[in-house]
Amino acid sequence: MSTLRQEIDRWEADLANITDTSSTDNWFLEERRLAEAQHTILAFRGRILPMLTATQSHNGVVADEIEHLLGRLEKLRDDLFGTVHPTESHREIAETVAALRALSRVALRFERTPEDV
Numbered sequence: 001m002s003t004l005r006q007e008i009d010r011w012e013a014d015l016a017n018i019t020d021t022s023s024t025d026n027w028f029l030e031e032r033r034l035a036e037a038q039h040t041i042l043a044f045r046g047r048i049l050p051m052l053t054a055t056q057s058h059n060g061v062v063a064d065e066i067e068h069l070l071g072r073l074e075k076l077r078d079d080l081f082g083t084v085h086p087t088e089s090h091r092e093i094a095e096t097v098a099a100l101r102a103l104s105r106v107a108l109r110f111e112r113t114p115e116d117v
Helices: 003-024 029-054 059-081 089-111
Strands: none
Touching (some): 003 089, 029 059, 059 089
């Protein structure tokens, strides 16, 4: 298993833990989305994106899209810190995290060798 796959799997497992914890501890939706956004930003900026940019050049397009989505996610996260934030922020964070999941799968497909197929 590749290091990139391990990091993406770890990120997704952490998101699942956030979902479970938020449900069992009765978090507000804002708290859950904030935790998801913060964890996603840290995982991608700190580990996943540097791995993508260090690998094959065809990952460059995927990395650029991920970078764009992370910028959007950071803005949405910052909106949640405000006392008054747009009501659609929760939905937009969930959609952005979903788009990052999809792009992560694309990046992993680029990483596969012909023997893997």
